[in-house]
Amino acid sequence: MALNLSQKQEVVAELSGVAGSAHSLIAAEYAGTTVEQLTAMRKKARETGVYLRVVKNTLASRAVTGTEFECVQDSLVGPLLYAFSTEEPGAAGRLIKEFAKSNDKLKPKVVAVGGQAYPASHVDVLASLPTREQALAMLARVLAEPAAMFARAVKAVADKQGGGETAPAAAETA
8 A cells, every 4th residue: 555645744753753762773684574473563662661663764764864773774775674662772772683583584684772773684683682680789789799798898808807706606606
């Protein structure tokens, strides 16, 4: 079904809004993918915070103009599926990587993060980025470590200054 001018403008505006706030983009060739596979991918995309859309490349090119994904415009050739990570940078990478394992027709073509375009092989790098929860857990451990080190140092000094007081008490209870 061909889109009229106002429908095309709506698609470009919607995509531009998503591109303006997205963390990463993967454009993937999908020719030969079944409707069931695309439906399953769309369902998983909704669950994981990935905006997934198939649009004409000219519309996608217009939509990314003025965003950090403008760097991919020269790579937008052929039938492409666009996956924007809206909640965390690695979500689109994990989605495409997961579905490409069981579907040899789904081939990543270009990856964009932080205003830089990368080859398709960078999908694995993007997919390996930690989730928001994992990143927060790592940050909490990093922030807690200085306090733990301080506590261990204080305990070591207290044990050393206390002399043999703590050791015999431990030996008597044994």
